[in-house]
Amino acid sequence: MTVQDLSLAIGEVREDYVTDAHARRAGSLLWQRLAVAACAALIAAAPFFWNISHAPQNADDPPPITPAAESGDYPVVYNELVDIPSAVSEYSFAQFGAAITPEERAQILPEDWPEGLPTYLWGSVGRYGWGDVADVQLAFQSSDWASGLISVRLRPEEAPHDYLMVEEQTDLVPTHVEDQEVILYRYRIPDGGELLYASFSRCGIDYSVQTNVEANQNESVAEGDFFQTIVCLVRGAREVNFSAWNKLPPYAAP
Amino acid sequence: MDDAQIVTLYWARREEAIEESVQRYGGLCRRVIGAVLTDEQDAQECLNDVWNAAWNAMPPHRPEKLAPFLAKLARRAALHRLRTQTAQKRGGGEASLALEELAECLPCDGDTQHTVEQQELIRAVNVFLAELGKQERRVFLCRYWYFDSVADIARRFRWSESRVKMTCKRVRQKLVAYLQKEEWL
Numbered sequence: 240m241t242v243q244d245l246s247l248a249i250g251e252v253r254e255d256y257v258t259d260a261h262a263r264r265a266g267s268l269l270w271q272r273l274a275v276a277a278c279a280a281l282i283a284a285a286p287f288f289w290n291i292s293h294a295p296q297n298a299d300d301p302p303p304i305t306p307a308a309e310s311g312d313y314p315v316v317y318n319e320l321v322d323i324p325s326a327v328s329e330y331s332f333a334q335f336g337a338a339i340t341p342e343e344r345a346q347i348l349p350e351d352w353p354e355g356l357p358t359y360l361w362g363s364v365g366r367y368g369w370g371d372v373a374d375v376q377l378a379f380q381s382s383d384w385a386s387g388l389i390s391v392r393l394r395p396e397e398a399p400h401d402y403l404m405v406e407e408q409t410d411l412v413p414t415h416v417e418d419q420e421v422i423l424y425r426y427r428i429p430d431g432g433e434l435l436y437a438s439f440s441r442c443g444i445d446y447s448v449q450t451n452v453e454a455n456q457n458e459s460v461a462e463g464d465f466f467q468t469i470v471c472l473v474r475g476a477r478e479v480n481f482s483a484w485n486k487l488p489p490y491a492a493p
Numbered sequence: 494m495d496d497a498q499i500v501t502l503y504w505a506r507r508e509e510a511i512e513e514s515v516q517r518y519g520g521l522c523r524r525v526i527g528a529v530l531t532d533e534q535d536a537q538e539c540l541n542d543v544w545n546a547a548w549n550a551m552p553p554h555r556p557e558k559l560a561p562f563l564a565k566l567a568r569r570a571a572l573h574r575l576r577t578q579t580a581q582k583r584g585g586g587e588a589s590l591a592l593e594e595l596a597e598c599l600p601c602d603g604d605t606q607h608t609v610e611q612q613e614l615i616r617a618v619n620v621f622l623a624e625l626g627k628q629e630r631r632v633f634l635c636r637y638w639y640f641d642s643v644a645d646i647a648r649r650f651r652w653s654e655s656r657v658k659m660t661c662k663r664v665r666q667k668l669v670a671y672l673q674k675e676e677w678l
Binding site: 243244245250253256261 | 558560561562564565568569572576592595611614615617618619622627630631632633634635637638639672677678
């Protein structure tokens with residue numbers, strides 16, 4: 240068999256596959272527009288990235304709303320390193336949070352959205368051990384806070400130590416949410432760095448979070464490497480994106 | 494005018510069939526061809542080949558959906574033209590690069606003695622694609638059917654380019670394993 244044979248065979252595959260691969264999907268143009276807007280806003284909001292004055296004292300505390308968020312600036316409201324006491328968890332992580340502004344809420348949520356409006360969200364990345372990467376947690380706070388929390392976390396025993404291939408894990412059960420399918424992808428990028436990606440849906444809204452860790456050498460990520468967390472909410476053709484950069488914190492030994 | 498009406502025009506041997514096809518699907522075919530052929534004149538000539546091929550194919554064919562039918566003709570014509578060109582292998586656009594990547598799935602000696610039963614191979618590739626996840630199949634076909642660039646696929650799926658490359662690599666590895674299991678390799 241030659242590559243031409245294979246290519247010709249691919250060219251004759253089922254037409255519905257071919258059509259589906261290039262099907263126009265809702266939101267792509269809006270995504271691009273918002274991505275541009277997000278980049279501009281992130282640059283403008285850069286001082287907030289390193290501002291730890293608004294840090295929550297623990298993961299259960301709601302993040303505060305800063306004047307920037309209230310005034311409608313792009314919604315990174317805090318972004319900092321948080322050390323979890325070893326008695327609570329064996330890893331440290333950095334996190335960022337964002338408040339959904341009223342304008343964005345109107346854009347992404349239906350008018351008849353029931354009680355329990357998600358008003359905050361935050362993402363985090365953590366590390367299980369030195370040179371090991373990482374988990375991602377995405378949490379959404381509802382107006383009644385406790386009941387609306389969604390958390391996606393890869394537990395230590397599920398974290399392979401020599402993953403070079405992408406892994407798809409569909410059996411993770413997020414806390415406080417039943418019947419929720421969560422897909423978590425875990426990557427090691429060959430030229431250094433790591434990428435985590437999770438997606439799920441709830442009440443007609445698709446949520447995704449992507450954490451891209453940029454290693455400073457072609458080694459496992461370590462303290463000081465940069466990571467970016469991108470959170471995307473999609474409902475129909477409407478999207479809202481949140482993004483923040485941070486540095487990986489030092490590992491908190493148990 | 495919908496697809497069925499255009500096909501009826503082809504069957505009636507009326508030239509408006511081509512005019513309607515150009516109007517509705519010219520852009521699609523041009524894009525498929527453009528991913529394979531970088532030279533504008535080649536691409537335009539190839540596009541003319543597509544309308545000729547469509548004219549000759551209908552009848553006897555009566556496709557339900559014209560878009561994939563014409564896109565397939567465009568891909569076939571563009572690859573045929575690419576093979577007959579004397580252009581250097583590199584610089585031949587995304588198709589050359591994509592074909593190089595696909596070549597990794599095959600023995601590198603290039604002088605395999607197997608006679609390929611093309612229809613069987615098509616069936617096998619269809620089975621392989623059916624076993625893939627939706628997103629993997631979409632990415633694979635964007636890359637190796639449409640010859641989209643990695644950057645274009647990343648934009649389409651809102652992924653990072655690294656993720657696209659990794660997905661392509663993983664699917665190619667699965668394809669190798671599948672072709673070996675089916676004794677194509």
